[in-house]
Amino acid sequence: MAAAEAGACGLSSGMAVAGGPAMDGPGPGPEPEPEASAAGPAMPEPEAGSAGPVVAEAPPPALPGLRLVQQGAEARVYRGLFLGRAAVAKLRIPKRYRHPALEERLSRRRTAQEARSLLRCRRAGIPAPVVYFVDHVTNSIYLEDIVDSVTVQDHINSVQQSGNDTSSLLTLAEKMGELLARMHDEDLIHGDLTTSNILLRPPMEKLDLVLIDFGLSFISGLPEDKGVDLYVLEKAFLSAHPDTEAMFKTLLKTYAATSKKSGPVIKRLDEVRLRGRKRSMIG
Amino acid sequence: MEVTHPLELFPGCSVTVLLFTGVKNAAALRKKAMEGSIEGALINPAMIVDPFQILVAANKAVHLHKIGKMKTRTLYAEIIFSLSPNNNISDAFKKFGISDSDTAVLIVLVADREKPVNLEDIASQVEGQQVSLEELSQLTDTAKVKKMYKVTPQEEKIGTLLDSIVCRMSTKDVL
Numbered sequence: 072m073a074a075a076e077a078g079a080c081g082l083s084s085g086m087a088v089a090g091g092p093a094m095d096g097p098g099p100g101p102e103p104e105p106e107a108s109a110a111g112p113a114m115p116e117p118e119a120g121s122a123g124p125v126v127a128e129a130p131p132p133a134l135p136g137l138r139l140v141q142q143g144a145e146a147r148v149y150r151g152l153f154l155g156r157a158a159v160a161k162l163r164i165p166k167r168y169r170h171p172a173l174e175e176r177l178s179r180r181r182t183a184q185e186a187r188s189l190l191r192c193r194r195a196g197i198p199a200p201v202v203y204f205v206d207h208v209t210n211s212i213y214l215e216d217i218v219d220s221v222t223v224q225d226h227i228n229s230v231q232q233s234g235n236d237t238s239s240l241l242t243l244a245e246k247m248g249e250l251l252a253r254m255h256d257e258d259l260i261h262g263d264l265t266t267s268n269i270l271l272r273p274p275m276e277k278l279d280l281v282l283i284d285f286g287l288s289f290i291s292g293l294p295e296d297k298g299v300d301l302y303v304l305e306k307a308f309l310s311a312h313p314d315t316e317a318m319f320k321t322l323l324k325t326y327a328a329t330s331k332k333s334g335p336v337i338k339r340l341d342e343v344r345l346r347g348r349k350r351s352m353i354g
Numbered sequence: 355m356e357v358t359h360p361l362e363l364f365p366g367c368s369v370t371v372l373l374f375t376g377v378k379n380a381a382a383l384r385k386k387a388m389e390g391s392i393e394g395a396l397i398n399p400a401m402i403v404d405p406f407q408i409l410v411a412a413n414k415a416v417h418l419h420k421i422g423k424m425k426t427r428t429l430y431a432e433i434i435f436s437l438s439p440n441n442n443i444s445d446a447f448k449k450f451g452i453s454d455s456d457t458a459v460l461i462v463l464v465a466d467r468e469k470p471v472n473l474e475d476i477a478s479q480v481e482g483q484q485v486s487l488e489e490l491s492q493l494t495d496t497a498k499v500k501k502m503y504k505v506t507p508q509e510e511k512i513g514t515l516l517d518s519i520v521c522r523m524s525t526k527d528v529l
Contacts, residue, residue, distance in 0.1 A: 134362045154409040155359060186528045193521050196508025201517045202524045204363075204413055208421055215517070 132160050132211075145181070145286055150216055157216035158203055178210040181286050185212060188259060188285035195257045197250065198272075198281040217281050219273045223247070224266035226275065227312050244318040246278045248325030251304075254282070255297045256330050262287030264300055265307035294332070298339030301326070302347075305340075356473065357405050357487050361413055364420065366467040369412045371405050373490060374459045377482035381454035386479070387430075394476055395430035395462040396452045400495040401437070401502065404516045405487055408462055410523055411436035416464060433462055439503050439522040449502060457482075458493050 131137060134151030140159070141148045149160040163178050182205065192199035201215040223243070230240055247269065254261065261268070263284055272279040291297075301323070308319050323340075327333040344350075356372040377383070386392045402408060415432035418424045424432045426443055438446035452459050459480065465471035477484055496515065499505075505518045 132363055151362075153362060154406060154413060156406065183528045186525045190521055190525045190529070193509055193512070193518060194506055196506065196512055198512045201513065201521050203410060203520060204417075204524050205528060206417065207527075 131162070132213075134158070134160065146211075153203055153213050156203070157218050159200070159214045159216045160211060161214070162209065162211040179207065182207070182210040182212055184288055185285045188288040188290075189214070191257060191259055191290075192254070192282065192285075195253065195259075197254050197257070197259075198279070199285070200281065200283060217270050217272055217283075220270040220281065221273075221275065222267045223269040223271060223280070224311055226271050227266060227315070227318075231312070231314075240315070240318055241321050243278055244321040245325040246280055248322040249329045250280050250282070251301070251322075252326045252328075252330035252333065255300070255326075255336065256332065258290050258292045260289050260291050260296045260300050261285065262289060262300065262303075264304035266311055294335035294339040295343075297336040298343050301336070301340050302343045305344075355484060355486050358471075359405075359409055361409075361416055363413065364416050364466075367416055368465050368471075369409055370463045370465065370471050370473070371408050371487060372461045372463070372473070372476065373399060373485050373487050373493075374461070374477075374480050374482040375457065375485050375489070375493075377457050377459050377480060379481040380452055380456045380459060383459065383480065384452050384454060387451070390428060392476070392479065393430075393463065393472075395433040397434060397437070397450055397460040397462060398452050398456060399458045399460040399490055399493040401450050401499055402460060402490060403494050403496070403499060403519065405490070406516060407437070407519055407523070408433075408460070410520050412462060412464060414524065429464060430462070433464075436523060439519075439526060441526065460490075 131139070131147075131149060132151070134149070134153055137149055137151035137160075139147060140150050142164075144164075146161045146163045149162070151158060151160065153160070163182065165174055165178070167174075169177070186202055186205050189199050189202050193201070200217060202212065203215065204213040206212070226243075227240060230237065250269075251264070261282065263286065268282065268284045270281040270283055272281055289296075305319055308315060312318075323337065327337055330336070356370055358368055358370040361367040361369060383392070383396055387394075387396045397408070411433050414436045415424070415429055418432060419429045425441075426432045426435050431443075431447075434450050435443055435446045437450045440446075459482065461476055461480070463471045463473075463476065499515065499519070503519050503522055505515060509518050
């Protein structure tokens with residue numbers, strides 16, 4: 072420990088805190104900061120500003136068969152059995168660089184949005200996981216686990232790698248377009264449309280799709296928001312899956328055919344495409 | 355016979371569900387429940403499609419009880435309230451609690467380390483036959499349940515009735 076500190080202090084003290092959130096203010100030599108305490112409860116932080124409510128970090132839930140599936144930017148996703156059913160537990164990771172009051176409010180809002188959107192999807196007949204339990208204290212949500220499902224991303228990759236039957240991908244694109252059209256017709260904006268947020272329920276040939284991860288979703292009827300939603304998907308699609316322009320085109324075609332309000336949305340999508348990064352802003 | 359399941363999020367706590375048919379003293383039981391002299395929630399089995407529905411309600415009730423944020427006064431009342439898709443407490447009791455003329459009763463008990471569950475005590479108070487929970491599906495009034503939870507026809511295509519119900523129960527307070 073001493074050696075590391077000496078080494079760190081020797082160079083640039085600012086750099087030594089690499090990786091951790093810069094909590095210590097302008098002070099002499101960073102103290103060895105407790106590593107991103109994954110499971111520990113939050114300690115009262117000696118912040119320079121006012122000490123607002125400290126957002127508790129939820130320890131992993133004691134579900135039988137618990138495994139950490141993924142750690143995203145927003146939350147840790149666990150799989151386990153909840154009340155006898157295969158479930159997914161999403162525990163939000165508190166962002167310590169945010170002011171605690173904001174963090175609390177944002178966490179709560181995101182969890183609530185997610186729960187609300189999932190219910191809205193269900194009511195409209197759009198496949199989404201069932202919500203089993205929402206914990207407003209830790210802002211965690213317990214949902215149905217779609218067992219043996221595959222993300223569309225993995226599916227496309229495996230089909231492309233195996234090199235056969237890419238026409239099934241076009242049918243998949245049609246299904247996706249139809250699903251998104253129905254979602255947008257409910258004025259529901261997903262907010263984070265990527266191919267890893269759409270699941271395929273087994274058996275894969277049935278192309279039974281399920282939408283997940285509604286943490287950034289909101290309700291809006293504006294073509295602008297729907298257009299941006301599609302644009303996010305387009306960007307994610309084309310960057311994750313090379314040579315899939317035809318797929319996305321089919322998706323949009325089916326979207327336009329299925330959705331009753333698609334005209335303005337597609338028009339808006341074209342406009343949004345002209346904005347983007349590294350695009351000229353001539354109007 | 356009865357079904358017991360631990361509540362994973364609350365170590366040490368478990369939920370036991372018992373089903374009785376041919377019940378003759380529903381009125382007396384209801385009175386006792388209102389007074390709080392029965393250590394259990396008395397529920398109308400016609401509104402229950404699966405024990406999982408009870409588990410979800412009990413889980414939520416125990417959670418709220420632990421953080422002191424229950425909407426009703428007792429844990430058992432909270433379980434009944436959690437079953438309801440809306441926020442009207444008296445309506446919840448009317449629809450999900452038992453009525454004087456009921457002949458089937460579902461009883462839910464919650465036990466934790468300090469308070470183990472006493473099945474014989476409860477069973478002795480009921481003038482009826484305890485039956486296995488597998489008979490629950492015969493007692494369910496599906497039409498009434500669909501109406502109560504306002505399940506849409508599109509919804510029935512993407513999941514079971516139980517899925518729709520559980521979703522509404524758990525997101526009731528966020529809406």
